[in-house]
Amino acid sequence: MAQRRKAVTIPGKSSSDVNDEDGNGLVDGTNNYQIYDSGVAVHLHRDTGTALSDTSSSSWNVTNAAKVESEYKVLLPGTDEQYGKYIVWTTNSKGLKTDSAGFQSNDWMTSNSYESVFDIDLNNNSVIDQFQ
Numbered sequence: 001m002a003q004r005r006k007a008v009t010i011p012g013k014s015s016s017d018v019n020d021e022d023g024n025g026l027v028d029g030t031n032n033y034q035i036y037d038s039g040v041a042v043h044l045h046r047d048t049g050t051a052l053s054d055t056s057s058s059s060w061n062v063t064n065a066a067k068v069e070s071e072y073k074v075l076l077p078g079t080d081e082q083y084g085k086y087i088v089w090t091t092n093s094k095g096l097k098t099d100s101a102g103f104q105s106n107d108w109m110t111s112n113s114y115e116s117v118f119d120i121d122l123n124n125n126s127v128i129d130q131f132q
């Protein structure tokens, strides 16, 4: 594996190549995870400023994001030993994690309304389950 020093990214960059055509809440075609918010890229990063990407963890990848009021919810399906479970992060408006629910089952995710938050079918019943 090539050793490459990652540049510290600046949140809030806006340009014409910031798109989310697949509608998963993440900017398309980027090396690092960037939340898509009305044409603006919000970089997911650690509190050290390090950007997060597919290579950040062997336990999860980021697949979806959604804006909830002034924060973002980020969906991290587990990989390898955590496959089939999910983490949800809450981040602030700059893309810095402020809370994590830890690994949860898809039933927990569904009953906590995360299907409708992310508009994704997590328990594979072909329905975006809605809870009051």
Ligand SMILES: [Ca+2]
Pocket (backbone or CB within 6 Å): 019, 020, 021, 022, 023, 024, 025, 026, 027, 028
């Ligand atoms: Ca996208």
Ligand SMILES: [Ca+2]
Pocket (backbone or CB within 6 Å): 110, 115, 120, 121, 122, 123, 124, 125, 126, 127, 128, 129
């Ligand atoms: Ca469902």
